[in-house]
Amino acid sequence: MIANPSQISVLLKKYADFMEASKGKVLEIDMTDYGRTSFFARKILRLGGYEKYQLYNVDVPIAQAYMYERDIFPLAHVLAYRSGDKIAYELLDSVESCNYDIPPMRRLWLDVGIKRKGFVTSFSDEIETITLQYNGETLVISDGDETYKILKMVEAIKQIDPDIIYTHGGDSFLFPYMTHRAFVDGVLDMFILGRDPVPLKAKKGRGRSYFSYGRVYYKAPIRRLYGRIHIDVENTFIYAASGLEGLIEVSRTCRVPLHRA
Numbered sequence: 001m002i003a004n005p006s007q008i009s010v011l012l013k014k015y016a017d018f019m020e021a022s023k024g025k026v027l028e029i030d031m032t033d034y035g036r037t038s039f040f041a042r043k044i045l046r047l048g049g050y051e052k053y054q055l056y057n058v059d060v061p062i063a064q065a066y067m068y069e070r071d072i073f074p075l076a077h078v079l080a081y082r083s084g085d086k087i088a089y090e091l092l093d094s095v096e097s098c099n100y101d102i103p104p105m106r107r108l109w110l111d112v113g114i115k116r117k118g119f120v121t122s123f124s125d126e127i128e129t130i131t132l133q134y135n136g137e138t139l140v141i142s143d144g145d146e147t148y149k150i151l152k153m154v155e156a157i158k159q160i161d162p163d164i165i166y167t168h169g170g171d172s173f174l175f176p177y178m179t180h181r182a183f184v185d186g187v188l189d190m191f192i193l194g195r196d197p198v199p200l201k202a203k204k205g206r207g208r209s210y211f212s213y214g215r216v217y218y219k220a221p222i223r224r225l226y227g228r229i230h231i232d233v234e235n236t237f238i239y240a241a242s243g244l245e246g247l248i249e250v251s252r253t254c255r256v257p258l259h260r261a
């Protein structure tokens with residue numbers, strides 16, 4: 001959305017600035033390719049000498065923008081039904097609600113023991129054990145070679161079918177490490193931890209540092225699981241302070257995917 005009340009023809013009137021009490025004149029632009037929004041925004045800024053135009057809603061992640069546009073939010077209570085050849089839904093919830101039911105979700109903790117060769121753990125160290133904890137039960141995979149352990153874990157997770165997988169350091173080290181070990185063992189295409197048949201890949205990405213409450217925090221790149229929710233308890237400030245309930249509250253209120261809350 002681009003706003004310049006003094007020079008742009010009026011298409012809409014909206015509250016463009018939360019500091020202003022009245023609606024302003026804005027030009028709303030729909031992007032056919034949302035991935036090019038940043039490129040388009042930079043081009044407009046350059047055309048205006050970085051002073052002439054004001055831009056709004058150009059840095060909102062696509063998942064969040066979709067939920068705002070559709071007026072939905074994560075873990076909302078909806079009635080889904082078939083309408084012709086499409087799936088339609090009716091929202092039975094409110095983002096402003098404080099008393100809502102958290103849907104039942106199967107949860108699993110994933111931990112990996114590593115055969116460390118030196119003082120510092122590295123990607124060249126092999127997997128020694130894989131531990132899965134769920135419903136008060138513990139499954140330790142320690143037999144066989146590394147390839148067997150990885151595939152046994154994949155099969156076990158498929159059978160348990162958890163909605164949420166918790167890890168300690170999954171974003172920063174564990175998942176990139178396990179992906180590398182699966183690649184070394186030649187089973188990367190079978191290293192699937194999500195519900196969708198998409199192998200886990202440790203895409204290169206940079207984390208970010210941010211300042212909050214007088215301290216500097218580092219947030220590692222998020223490792224997504226397609227069809228499941230991955231929560232690295234060491235990579236979320238909210239979980240450490242208020243647990244899963246806090247993550248759900250932030251996710252609903254801010255309309256962001258649960259793994260990004």
